Amino acid sequence: MSMDRFESLALKMAFGLMVVFFVALVGLAVLKGIDVPTCFTDFPPFKEGKVIQKGEKEYEVHLLARMWAFQPNRIEIPVGSKVTIYTTSIDVQHGFEIERKVVNLMTIPGAVNKMEVVFNKPGTYRIVCNEYCGMGHPSMYGEIIVK
Numbered sequence: 001m002s003m004d005r006f007e008s009l010a011l012k013m014a015f016g017l018m019v020v021f022f023v024a025l026v027g028l029a030v031l032k033g034i035d036v037p038t039c040f041t042d043f044p045p046f047k048e049g050k051v052i053q054k055g056e057k058e059y060e061v062h063l064l065a066r067m068w069a070f071q072p073n074r075i076e077i078p079v080g081s082k083v084t085i086y087t088t089s090i091d092v093q094h095g096f097e098i099e100r101k102v103v104n105l106m107t108i109p110g111a112v113n114k115m116e117v118v119f120n121k122p123g124t125y126r127i128v129c130n131e132y133c134g135m136g137h138p139s140m141y142g143e144i145i146v147k
């Protein structure tokens, strides 16, 4: 029983394409510095939201979500800042999305999510909760002001 010549060629081509796509995906992620959200199970969830300055243009944000507000809900940073965001929730599951940025995290009670983001353009970036969390959900938002 021998495999048809074209069948074998099609299989080889399919495998080759998979390799090409994989290399392109990894290459682009490294080249563009794309960070994927990470869930920390060993990072103790915090009870207070705050902004910690780590360097001249380096910040760490502990973002606490609750019904129905973000803490802190107004963050001011200079343009060009690199921000490491840790999110958690004190009550139910909320969403954490920064408009015009590729940041879309969940805030989960008892767990911490992390993501890094760089703000290279000045402006006001709205933070919205994109996970239905009860009556006050539509009014749950905040802002990041980049100067």
Ligand code: CUA
Pocket: 066, 068, 093, 094, 095, 129, 130, 131, 132, 133, 134, 137, 138, 140
């Ligand atoms: Cu919090 Cu919707």
